[in-house]
Amino acid sequence: MSNELHVVQAGIYPHRVDEMIAWTRGSLESAGYRYTFLRTIHGPEADAALAGADAVIAVIGDRWDATQFARLDRCRLFVNPGVGLDAVDLDAASAAGIAVVNQPESCTDEVADHTFALVLACVRKVPWLSARVKGGTWDRTLFEPIPRLRGRTLGLVAFGRIGRAIARRASAFGLRVIAYDPYVDPALAEALGVELVSLERVFADSDIVSNVAPSTSETRGMIGERQFGAMKSGAIFTSTSRGTIVDEAALLWAIDSGRLLAAALDVMSPEPPDPANPLLQRPNVLITPHAAGYSDEVVGDLQRLAVEEIVTVFRGGLPTEIAWANRAMLQDGGRIGAARSAAAAAG
Numbered sequence: 500m501s502n503e504l505h506v507v508q509a510g511i512y513p514h515r516v517d518e519m520i521a522w523t524r525g526s527l528e529s530a531g532y533r534y535t536f537l538r539t540i541h542g543p544e545a546d547a548a549l550a551g552a553d554a555v556i557a558v559i560g561d562r563w564d565a566t567q568f569a570r571l572d573r574c575r576l577f578v579n580p581g582v583g584l585d586a587v588d589l590d591a592a593s594a595a596g597i598a599v600v601n602q603p604e605s606c607t608d609e610v611a612d613h614t615f616a617l618v619l620a621c622v623r624k625v626p627w628l629s630a631r632v633k634g635g636t637w638d639r640t641l642f643e644p645i646p647r648l649r650g651r652t653l654g655l656v657a658f659g660r661i662g663r664a665i666a667r668r669a670s671a672f673g674l675r676v677i678a679y680d681p682y683v684d685p686a687l688a689e690a691l692g693v694e695l696v697s698l699e700r701v702f703a704d705s706d707i708v709s710n711v712a713p714s715t716s717e718t719r720g721m722i723g724e725r726q727f728g729a730m731k732s733g734a735i736f737t738s739t740s741r742g743t744i745v746d747e748a749a750l751l752w753a754i755d756s757g758r759l760l761a762a763a764l765d766v767m768s769p770e771p772p773d774p775a776n777p778l779l780q781r782p783n784v785l786i787t788p789h790a791a792g793y794s795d796e797v798v799g800d801l802q803r804l805a806v807e808e809i810v811t812v813f814r815g816g817l818p819t820e821i822a823w824a825n826r827a828m829l830q831d832g833g834r835i836g837a838a839r840s841a842a843a844a845a846g
Contacts, residue, residue: 510558565591575834580801585714596833600822606792611664613791617763649673654705657712702729714741727753739791742768765791
């Protein structure tokens with residue numbers, strides 16, 4: 500087995516850990532590459548491993564900035580399992596010549612399903628009615644208000660892959676769907692029966708608003724008192740992307756003032772939340788622990804997709820186009836381009 504090309508994995512998705520490490524090691528070693536797993540990126544052992552890595556798989560949890568990328572003396576490919584890239588400084592990676600890839604299609608169905616599950620739970624009051632019954636109260640007067648879902652308007656904040664998957668589910672339930680996304684072609688939305696509108700209209704016109712926007716410099720703190728104040732009385736809000744987009748104090752105001760009938764969050768800021776966070780004490784706020792992207796299948800997919808990208812690049816190919824997050828920022832393909840040129844020159 501050649502030790503020339505070395506893959507270092509820093510952390511791993513916290514499910515079936517031993518199984519996934521063993522599978523990844525076996526897959527990479529059978530392809531002729533060396534694999535090292537690090538439980539932390541700190542300390543001399545990590546320093547040596549990262550300095551000698553030709554590719555890195557880094558699970559979200561550590562912030563990868565210029566200081567961290569400077570430790571990667573040889574790395575040509577940085578794989579971020581999952582969708583979000585808010586913990587990765589793409590400018591710093593590009594300056595170092597390192598290609599960054601994510602997995603934009605790894606959990607689309609899971610997040611869309613979870614989002615719609617939260618919508619249904621809020622509209623039908625499932626968790627609250629169940630809690631009352633288990634507490635000894637069987638009272639049909641507790642139902643009110645439960646509006647009919649069909650014919651209502653769902654507003655989406657962002658209309659990428661996940662937003663479009665939610666829209667398809669919403670259509671099956673007879674919902675009208677509108678969305679805010681300045682980067683999406685209106686024709687794409689129209690093909691799915693969705694009208695693209697301003698952010699203001701999403702909040703003012705919708706009975707239910709679902710935030711699925713990525714965390715960027717443009718979106719962080721984007722949803723606050725102005726947006727919640729514009730919502731219809733008795734509306735519902737869900738968020739399943741990143742907690743940094745929502746001003747939690749403003750959301751609390753919307754709940755306590757009665758502006759919102761209910762809210763459901765899969766993401767908060769910070770995570771886990773402070774136990775004293777008042778949103779945790781509100782009976783009409785449903786919270787899940789950043790679970791939307793999970794399924795048993797996703798656990799394996801994250802590692803499989805990472806290995807596939809690495810093997811492709813190590814064999815002289817390029818990263819998958821839709822996954823290569825900083826392609827436009829890398830002059831001549833960065834270190835991947837240099838390796839390909841050297842291989843071509845060597846014949």
